[in-house]
Amino acid sequence: MTSVLNGDTDTSVTGVRDRGALPPSVVDRMTLIMESFGDVHTRLTLEEIAGRTGLPRSTSHRILERLVKLAWLGRHGRVYCLGDRALGLGGREEGHTALRSVAFPLLHALAMRTDMVVHLAVLDGTEVVYVDKFGGRAASAVPSVVGGRAPAWCTAAGKAILAWLPAEQVDSRLQDGLHKRTTRSIDALGVLHMELNRIRNRHGLAFERGECFPNIACAGMAVRGPDGPIAGVSLVGDAQAPLERLAPLMVNTVHAISEKMSGGSRQQHRLRHESVLPVGAARGVAANEALGRLVAMGERGEWF
Numbered sequence: 001m002t003s004v005l006n007g008d009t010d011t012s013v014t015g016v017r018d019r020g021a022l023p024p025s026v027v028d029r030m031t032l033i034m035e036s037f038g039d040v041h042t043r044l045t046l047e048e049i050a051g052r053t054g055l056p057r058s059t060s061h062r063i064l065e066r067l068v069k070l071a072w073l074g075r076h077g078r079v080y081c082l083g084d085r086a087l088g089l090g091g092r093e094e095g096h097t098a099l100r101s102v103a104f105p106l107l108h109a110l111a112m113r114t115d116m117v118v119h120l121a122v123l124d125g126t127e128v129v130y131v132d133k134f135g136g137r138a139a140s141a142v143p144s145v146v147g148g149r150a151p152a153w154c155t156a157a158g159k160a161i162l163a164w165l166p167a168e169q170v171d172s173r174l175q176d177g178l179h180k181r182t183t184r185s186i187d188a189l190g191v192l193h194m195e196l197n198r199i200r201n202r203h204g205l206a207f208e209r210g211e212c213f214p215n216i217a218c219a220g221m222a223v224r225g226p227d228g229p230i231a232g233v234s235l236v237g238d239a240q241a242p243l244e245r246l247a248p249l250m251v252n253t254v255h256a257i258s259e260k261m262s263g264g265s266r267q268q269h270r271l272r273h274e275s276v277l278p279v280g281a282a283r284g285v286a287a288n289e290a291l292g293r294l295v296a297m298g299e300r301g302e303w304f
Helices: 026-035 046-053 057-069 084-114 136-141 156-162 165-174 189-201 243-261 285-297
Strands: 003-005 008-010 073-076 081-084 117-124 127-134 148-151 206-211 216-227 228-238
Touching: 008 148, 026 046, 026 057, 046 057, 046 156, 057 073, 081 285, 117 136, 117 156, 117 285, 127 136, 127 156, 136 206, 156 189, 156 206, 156 216, 165 189, 216 243, 228 243
Parallel strands: none
Antiparallel strands: 003 008, 073 081, 117 127, 117 228, 127 148, 206 216, 216 228
16 A cells, blocks of 8 residues: 655555656666665565566666666675675674674684684775784784775685675776785786686685785685675684694684574575585584595695
8 A cells, every 4th residue: 555645656655666656867766776775684686676666677777787886786696785885884884793793702712722813804895894803912913903904805805705706796896906915915807816716616715825914824715695705704824824724623613604694594595606514414424524625635735
């Protein structure tokens, strides 16, 4: 049931706009689309957005793609969500609070067990933002701070997130080019794409040694949900850190965070790519076998 006031359609009851009263301007239509996303967790398909706004499907698609290009919205396959610009207006903190709450006990335990520094980071445009850091006294040796930023292509956590984005999104984000933080940093988009492909072939494990900070090395992996990467976790130490031996512990932790952030839905909605550690009743035996394979890969140098 809707009512018409001053020629406009009141959508407060149904949430769906009357198709007979489409707004005349592009700005009005863009506003309708943005308002269809109720909060930072809303995920909508093109058909759902057209239904909520009352806009023609072709019009919705044209505006949606423009909003994605401008980073007001993000797209993962057929699903749209709020993008970096929209989240930067204030909604991002809500999502970060939930992420930190879920990840805190697991990452704290990982830092204590490995005696290494652990980062939790999110992607913001071309950079990662560190939203949490663990490691006690060891943390002072790593020149990063909560709220600090680093180029995504120079960090293990950033590369782990980029690896699960569509190639065209990576190109769009980094269209202004890559600059070096150190002499070991990647500075060419083609080289980065080859590195992201290697990360996918390692089931999501990313590594960097001296690419962001000299004499600092880290292993990273993305926290992933049904719609794509949510954040990145990195295990950080000096250049001689035994990353190949400790990375499996990080893998197990990241999958546990992904499970919690997805509300247990990973078993019903499997991700497109196989996870390193399986989920379900057979986790115990299969996980031990996976850990053994990961360690063997590291010892043979296949991660690097």
